Amino acid sequence: MITGSEALWQSLIAEGVDTVFGYPGGQIMPVYDSLYYYKDRVRHILVRHEQGAIHAAQGYARAGKGTGVVIVTSGPGATNVITGVADAMTDSTPVVVITGQVSTAALGTDAFQEADVIGLTAPISKWNYQIRTADEVAWAVARAFYIARTGRPGPVVLDFTKDAQVGMTDFRFEPCSFIRSYIPAPKISDQAVNKAVALLDAAERPFVVFGQGILLSGAEKELRAFLEKGDIPAGSTMLGLSALPSGFPLYRGMIGMHGNVAPNRMTNECDVLVAVGMRFDDRVTGTVSTYARQAKVIHIDIDPSEIGKIIPVEAGIRGDAKKVLKILTEKMQERRHPEWNAGFDRCDAVERAKVIDPEVHPGSGMLRMGEVVDRVVSAFDGQAIVVTDVGQNQMMGARYSHFRESRSFISSGGLGTMGFGLPAAIGAKVACPGRPVCLFVGDGGIQMTLQEFGTIMQEGIGVKVILLNNNWLGNVRQWQQLFFGHRYSETRMLNPDYAMIAKAYGINCVSVDSREALEPALKAMTADDQPFLLDVHVMEEGNVMPMVPPGKGIHEIMITESEWYS
Amino acid sequence: MENEVKEYTVTIYTENQIGLLSQITNVFTRHGLSIWSLSAGATSMEGVHNITIVTAGPEKKVKESVQQIEKRVDVIKAFFYTADKIVYRELCLYKISTPALLKNGGIENLLNKYHARIVEMNPIFTVIQKTGLSDETARLHDDLKPVGVLQFVRSGRIAVSRAEQEPVFKFLRKRERERNQLLNK
Numbered sequence: 001m002i003t004g005s006e007a008l009w010q011s012l013i014a015e016g017v018d019t020v021f022g023y024p025g026g027q028i029m030p031v032y033d034s035l036y037y038y039k040d041r042v043r044h045i046l047v048r049h050e051q052g053a054i055h056a057a058q059g060y061a062r063a064g065k066g067t068g069v070v071i072v073t074s075g076p077g078a079t080n081v082i083t084g085v086a087d088a089m090t091d092s093t094p095v096v097v098i099t100g101q102v103s104t105a106a107l108g109t110d111a112f113q114e115a116d117v118i119g120l121t122a123p124i125s126k127w128n129y130q131i132r133t134a135d136e137v138a139w140a141v142a143r144a145f146y147i148a149r150t151g152r153p154g155p156v157v158l159d160f161t162k163d164a165q166v167g168m169t170d171f172r173f174e175p176c177s178f179i180r181s182y183i184p185a186p187k188i189s190d191q192a193v194n195k196a197v198a199l200l201d202a203a204e205r206p207f208v209v210f211g212q213g214i215l216l217s218g219a220e221k222e223l224r225a226f227l228e229k230g231d232i233p234a235g236s237t238m239l240g241l242s243a244l245p246s247g248f249p250l251y252r253g254m255i256g257m258h259g260n261v262a263p264n265r266m267t268n269e270c271d272v273l274v275a276v277g278m279r280f281d282d283r284v285t286g287t288v289s290t291y292a293r294q295a296k297v298i299h300i301d302i303d304p305s306e307i308g309k310i311i312p313v314e315a316g317i318r319g320d321a322k323k324v325l326k327i328l329t330e331k332m333q334e335r336r337h338p339e340w341n342a343g344f345d346r347c348d349a350v351e352r353a354k355v356i357d358p359e360v361h362p363g364s365g366m367l368r369m370g371e372v373v374d375r376v377v378s379a380f381d382g383q384a385i386v387v388t389d390v391g392q393n394q395m396m397g398a399r400y401s402h403f404r405e406s407r408s409f410i411s412s413g414g415l416g417t418m419g420f421g422l423p424a425a426i427g428a429k430v431a432c433p434g435r436p437v438c439l440f441v442g443d444g445g446i447q448m449t450l451q452e453f454g455t456i457m458q459e460g461i462g463v464k465v466i467l468l469n470n471n472w473l474g475n476v477r478q479w480q481q482l483f484f485g486h487r488y489s490e491t492r493m494l495n496p497d498y499a500m501i502a503k504a505y506g507i508n509c510v511s512v513d514s515r516e517a518l519e520p521a522l523k524a525m526t527a528d529d530q531p532f533l534l535d536v537h538v539m540e541e542g543n544v545m546p547m548v549p550p551g552k553g554i555h556e557i558m559i560t561e562s563e564w565y566s
Numbered sequence: 567m568e569n570e571v572k573e574y575t576v577t578i579y580t581e582n583q584i585g586l587l588s589q590i591t592n593v594f595t596r597h598g599l600s601i602w603s604l605s606a607g608a609t610s611m612e613g614v615h616n617i618t619i620v621t622a623g624p625e626k627k628v629k630e631s632v633q634q635i636e637k638r639v640d641v642i643k644a645f646f647y648t649a650d651k652i653v654y655r656e657l658c659l660y661k662i663s664t665p666a667l668l669k670n671g672g673i674e675n676l677l678n679k680y681h682a683r684i685v686e687m688n689p690i691f692t693v694i695q696k697t698g699l700s701d702e703t704a705r706l707h708d709d710l711k712p713v714g715v716l717q718f719v720r721s722g723r724i725a726v727s728r729a730e731q732e733p734v735f736k737f738l739r740k741r742e743r744e745r746n747q748l749l750n751k
Contacts (some may be wrong), residue, residue, distance in 0.1 A: 118585050123592045127639045130584070147639055178748050180741040181581055181642040305633035 001168040004134030005034040008098065008160070009042065011141035014173040017069050019043045019060065019430060021053040025073025027113055028100030030165040032071075045430065045459055048451035050077050052423040054084025055449070058093045059427030062215075062410045063385055063437075067149050068095040068427065074102060075113030078159075079120065083417055085155045086124040090414030091239060092216060094153035096144045097125075103162040104132050117159040126154030134167035138174070146176035151184030152303040153216060186304070188319040188327065195315040196298045197331045199272050205340045206232045207270035209255055209263070209284075210321075212239035212413075213277010213301065219322035220406045223276070224248065226329045231336045233344055235263025237278045238398050241409040246382070246402035252344045256284040257548050258395040261355075261557055261565055262347035264548065267292050268555040269343070276300045277321045280310035281414065290553035300324045347565075354559050355545050360400060366539035367515060369393065369468045373400035376438055376466050376534075379522045384436040384464075385410065385428050389421030389445030391475035393468045395544040397440035419448030425463040426455055436529075438464045443495050444473045453505040462529040470540045471495055478543045482561065483550070502533040513537035569624045573602075575654060575725050576632060576646045578617040579609065579734045583640040590617060590635050597631045599623045603656070605722030611738065614642065620723050643734045647727060654725035658703040659685075660694045660710055661717035667692050670713045680706045691716060 002010070008031055012020070022044055024032045035044060047053040050072045057068025072081055078099040088095045102111040121128050127147045131140050137160075144156040200206060214223050220243050227234055227250045235255040236243060244251040253260030255267065267273065273295040278284070285291040288310060296314040299307050300321060307316035317324050359370035373396050377384060382404045388397035388411040401409065410428055412420035425439035446467055456463060473491040480488050502509035508530060510521040518536070525532045546565065547558045557565040580586050587606065594601055602620040609616045621628065628646050636644040664687060667673055677683060682696035696706050700720075707718055726732075 119588065122585060122589045123596070128585075178745050179639065180738065180745065182639045303637065305630070305637050309630060309633075 002171050003030065003034060004131070004137050004160075004164045004167050004169060005030040006037065007134060007137040007169050007171045008141065008165075009034055009038045010171060011138050011173055012069065013038065013041055014175070015141065015145045016066070017042065019045065020069040020071055021045045021047055021056045021060070021427065022071035023047055023050050023053055023073070023077060025077045025100060025113070027074035027102055027162050028071060028077070028160070028165075030162070031098070031100070031160070045426075045455065047423065048454045049449065050080035051083055051419065052426075052449055052452045052455065054081045054088070054095065054097065055417075055420050055423035056427035056430070056452075056455075057095045058084060058088050058091075058420075059387060059410055059424030060431040061094050061427075062424075063407055063428035064431030065407070066431070067145055068093070070095060070097040072097070072099055073113065074100040074117070075115045077113075078115055078117045082120060082124070083415075085121055085157060087412050087415040087417045087420065088155035089124045089126065091412065092153050092212060093155065094148040095155045096141075096148050097155060097157045099157060099159050100165075101130065101159045101161045105163070107161070117157065121157045124155075125157045128157040128159065130159040130161065131164045132161050134164050134169035137164065137169065138171060142174060142176040143179070146179070147182065151182070184302075185320055186302075186318050188317060188324055192315050192317045193324070193327055193331065196274075196317060196328060199296050199298060199315060200230060200274070200328065200332045201335075203272035203335075205270045205337070206230060206272045206274065207263075207266055207295075208232050208234035208274045208276065209237065209267070209278055210234060210240045210243060210276045211237040211278025213321045214240055214243040215407055217277065217302070217321040219277070219325055220244070222322050222325040222329065226325045229329050229334050230332060231341065232274070233263075233266070233341055235259065235267070237281070237284055237413075238411060239413045240278065241398060241401070242403040242406055245404050250341075252348075254398055255554075256281075257286070258399065258544050258546065260348070260399075261351040261546055261559070262344040264554050264557060265347050265565070266344060268294065268553065270295050272296050272298065274298045274300070275311070276325065277302075279306045285310065286548045286552055286554035286556070290555070350559070350565065351546065354563075359545075367513070367518065367536060369396040369470075369538050369542050370400045372466065372468060372518070372536050372538060373397055373440060375518060375522060376440075376464075377401045379526050380436045380438065384408070384438045385432060387411065387421055387425040387428055387437060387439045389439070389441040390416045390418045391442050391445060391473070392470075392478065392542070392544050393421075393440045393442040393445070393474075395475075396468065399544070418445040421445055422449045422452045422465065423455075425465070426452060426461050429461050429463045436464065436526075437462075438466060440466050440468060442474060443467060443469045443471060443493055450501070453501070453507060456507060456531045457505045460531070462531050464525055465531075465533045467498060467533060467535045468538050469495065469498070469535055470538050470542065472540060474542070475544070477541070481541070481543070482547075498533060498535045507531045507533050509533040509535060511535040511537070571622055571624060572648060573620065573622045574625075574628045574646045574648060575652055575723060576619040576621060576628070576635075576644065577725060577727070578619070578635060578644045579642040580615045580617060581640040581642065582613055582615055586638070586640055587617065589638050590619075590641070593631050593635050594619070594621065597623075597627050599627060599631060603720075603722040605724050611735070614734075614738070618722060618724055643737055645727070645733070647725070652725040652727055654699075654723050655697050656700055656703060656723050657721040658696045658698075658706070659717075659719050660696070660707065660715050662692050662694065662710060662713055663716060664689055664692045666713050676706070676709055682706060
């Protein structure tokens with residue numbers, strides 16, 4: 001017989017967990033006490049705030065293919081992870097969150113640090129469960145991991161009562177592989193596949209938009225084969241970035257509000273649109289009523305509730321992207337579309353001349369965000385995992401990074417959580433210690449989870465933090481400039497001396513405010529695998545362009561602040 | 567057409583799991599659909615519960631909600647029907663003062679007309695039960711008004727589909743076969 005707390009650790013180990021992110025507190029102390037026995041098998045990373053724990057677990061899961069694990073206490077410990085649970089839900093990230101809970105006898109009595117965690121997390125988690133006896137621990141953990149990582153992945157919350165932590169159980173672990181009410185990998189419909197193949201074979205101007213589903217199902221190779229056989233150009237959602245190497249000839253860039261001109265314009269010119277592992281977020285579609293109306297849409301997704309939710313489809317295929325793409329590639333005819341593909345080049349040329357070159361090679365004036373991203377990513381030869389926070393830093397990070405390997409871009413997409421970046425970068429580096437991890441973050445977002453410098457210091461986590469410092473909440477400021485008549489309401493920020501902050505945490509820092517100083521700073525940053533803060537003072541009122549303004553169709557693109565693409 | 571607001575009966579089969587009902591009603595709340603009636607109970611299959619919800623909204627919204635409800639891990643199946651695709655009833659209880667009832671003749675006619683019956687009668691009050699569609703039960707309420715209704719309660723709707731067999735049972739049998747295949751591997 002062992003305690004419920006020990007049963008938790010043994011179950012986690014049985015699920016292959018070797019790293020957890022957490023923060024102790026009153027109602028989770030028995031779990032922390034029994035961690036003593038398992039320190040040789042599990043690395044516990046002590047964060048500085050529970051929000052840091054969950055974002056780190058998200059970064060860990062997204063960089064390394066595993067399930068992120070979080071352990072926090074009851075009440076405020078649990079409510080502090082809620083933003084991250086919601087974030088993991090929107091971005092389909094497998095995490096298992098274990099929250100302490102008061103003993104069953106005290107439930108519902110407003111006991112000290114009691115919160116209704118099951119009620120609070122139900123709408124934002126894939127599954128949640130309150131463990132009330134030690135006997136349920138193994139079952140609940142096995143089920144939690146099965147649900148978190150299969151099908152469309154997501155967060156699972158286990159609310160672990162104090163008496164279940166200290167109660168005794170005859171421990172026996174059995175992995176979960178079947179839940180009758182839950183079908184993670186549905187049978188692929190032949191009928192839908194045949195319909196899709198007929199559409200593809202008849203297509204003259206096919207176009208693929210893909211999302212994180214490619215990464216989640218490990219369908220990178222299958223996607224490439226599919227595109228090559230059909231000679232089909234493809235655009236990526238932000239979360240799909242790095243599924244194709246940036247240099248892949250049929251990869252035509254990012255779609256959406258700040259995406260590339262070519263894939264956005266061609267969305268409204270293609271005759272068959274194939275959407276794989278993406279969900280037509282409003283940041284991707286612009287106005288839905290004018291989105292790809294001319295096209296016959298094939299939508300492939302593992303989650304049936306996504307098919308037809310936003311965009312009406314001609315063929316909806318429920319299934320795992322890897323399997324579906326493999327079948328489609330086998331069945332469809334080999335095609336060439338030279339003229340159609342050349343159309344993308346024409347859009348690219350305009351974007352390069354009007355947006356990319358001025359942003360990446362301005363030559364004079366203040367440093368620009370895109371230029372910094374380009375230099376940093378190049379300094380790591382495109383091998384780095386790029387993590388971003390939310391805002392202009394995110395859009396610039398997404399637009400100007402380039403990738404060689406899959407699972408190299410991590411960002412809070414659906415929820416848009418400022419403060420996500422720093423802890424997520426920590427998690428990514430812990431998952432992939434052999435790869436460089438670069439975080440692009442703004443002066444707003446870094447201060448939302450700044451305390452995680454303490455985690456970096458204590459654990460010696462070699463993340464490279466590139467602070468795109470413009471003394472504004474830049475993304476909101478950009479909208480205020482463009483759509484609110486330059487009324488900069490509460491977006492100006494007076495910043496601390498970040499070099500002093502870094503110094504206090506023992507983190508190397510270089511502050512840069514000129515082009516000449518950037519190269520030596522990058523040399524210093526890339527010289528070793530130690531944590532580093534590069535505080536770059538960039539042009540204060542830089543904007544992210546191109547932009548599909550809110551309320552406009554995806555083809556209506558502002559190429560500069562004063563000019564529309566035509 | 568797509569935005570036409572219609573009444574729908576949503577039938578949900580679930581595992582017996584704490585907190586599931588609130589997960590389901592959350593989905594309605596999130597889509598701005600109000601719940602007109604709700605009933606929940608065990609089914610003939612052990613461990614399988616049935617929740618029947620009456621709502622009104624555009625078909626697309628209702629469909630979206632039903633899909634998101636079915637996505638919940640412990641929900642086995644969820645369906646939605648317009649009234650013509652189901653046989654459904656509600657149960658109503660009317661409490662009437664017994665002296666008033668006795669003074670007012672014609673109660674027998676009323677009971678016959680509505681296929682209602684008396685389930686309890688004591689010197690103080692009488693309870694009449696009626697099963698039926700909402701407009702019938704409402705009409706009986708109107709007809710009882712002159713006598714004076716002390717209390718009137720209406721249950722949630724329960725419904726069976728017009729399909730010969732509930733699709734959920736077929737589904738569960740299929741899942742059982744899949745479970746056995748998995749275990750035999």
